[in-house]
Amino acid sequence: MPQKHEEMMELAKRRGFIWPSFEIYGGVAGFYDFGPLGALLKNKIIQKWREYYVIKEGFFEIDSPNVMPEEVLKASGHVNHFVDAMVECQKCGAAFRVVDLSREQTGKDIEGMPKEEMNQFVKKHRVRCPNCSGELGKIFDFNAMFRTAIGPGSQRVGYLRPETAQGIFIDFKRLQRHARGKLPFGVVQIGKGYRNEISPRQGIIRLREFTMAEAEVFFDPDDSHHPKFSELAGEQLRLWLAGDQQHGKEKLTEVMAGEAVKQKLVCNELMAYYLALTKRFLLDLGIPGEAIRFREQTPGQRAHYSSETWDAEVSTERFGWVEVAGLAYRTDYDLSRHAQFSKEDLTIFSAGKNKKVICHVVEPSYGIDRPLYCMLEHSYVSEKKRKYLRLKKEFAPIEVGVFPLLNRDRMPEKAREVHEALRAGGLMAEYDDSGSIGRRYARADEIGTPYCVTIDHQTLEDDTVTIRNRDDTSQVRVGISGLANTIIDLIRGCS
């Protein structure tokens, strides 16, 4: 029932999680704003990711520009692979890369040829639609990167970055010095990425500007061990192997991370480790285990820089299996290319081998917006009278609501004091005295607020309040002193 998606999105829009950008000007497809609650939720996801990669893995976090000069993306291969001359069949409407079609049908490589010559080439060699043999139309540029000009006079071409990773590779020399030359080491970046999608639909799942969190793990190609692999080697992984996909089989292979390496289902220990870590992360967000799988990209699906890629996918009602993270073995592709194009030495000295090597890279790359959608969809509960977000408590944007039972007898004043105390205690607390108490509980439930504190007559007598639980509406009475810590413990303790 896709109705759930509609209801949940209506709620998300109405209550301030996400809404289409630029609405008063009619909107622009592929862009969404995060409202007050959405921004809180998104920041909590990012903070959780930092906990995993920066704190626990000990990776360095950097923050580099969104605008990149053309040279960088030429070296990375994105200029060639992202900006294509396309042609559309006039009969069936299918679109193709001109260069690919020409190579297939004439054996000639016309990469880099000016557009006018390409048009003539296609005409002269009678390149046709491979599907229906229809006649092809005019060649047009398909530019998946947003292009801009750096500085006045449009002298220097720049692009909005299609991934944050390149900012890391470029800084390799300084970063390896920061790591004092020890391998493996990891560097992360959290920020915006941009892709000028042809027709973005699927709401927040396919955005033209999106937030990503990427980690680049640099290692000696002869030593792909992870120092903490034993901690995750027993983690069960559900793999959809490329071979099975190519044979049209839906079969999932259930295997422990350690076994996956031994059986060579996964290329190396680092990759297996981050697959397992990704699973842990998604579970931590509140995504159920049965809604998580790892799909191995088939050779044709892989990006130009990758020799093995796994997509972490989450099952959704509305969009089916959605890729929320991609784990790519980028080999030495990026560092080699940047070394070649920049003429800089991007090798590192390997003490073990007593010589210089070019690092290989395993890259866990996460979208932030997509898991956020998955969390909303998976947490949306619609019961007879009650509709609410059963978000994991630590991710709820508003952590506690504070209500006076009645708007008299000094209850509002007392409630405001409690509200202030909770805020002072570090909690995202919201005060509400409008409407009946039941209505206020419902309002709080709707946005996933896990606890509500109610000030009643008894509070005025003995300084106790009730704490009401979102999930089962049960209430307990506790003392006001130390209330903030009581609630923090509740949020941490339960899920």
Added chain:
RNA sequence: GCGGCAGUAGUCUAGCUUGGUUAGGACACGAGCUUGCCAAGCUCGCGGCGCGGGUUCGAAUCCCGCCUGCCGCACCA
């Protein structure tokens, strides 16, 4: 991007076929009253025809363009 359908307050919706007073309702929201714990009630209030152009004495209604959304195709390195 191509084809089909659609767009009315924050949300849902009546009106559109056959152009004609101040575009009606519900929920939500705000103020007040009320209210001893799960969307109760009463009074008052806020708020709308996606944007632009055309036809007409007169357009939410008819026509055109754009934007956005949904469905199908293509695309998603």
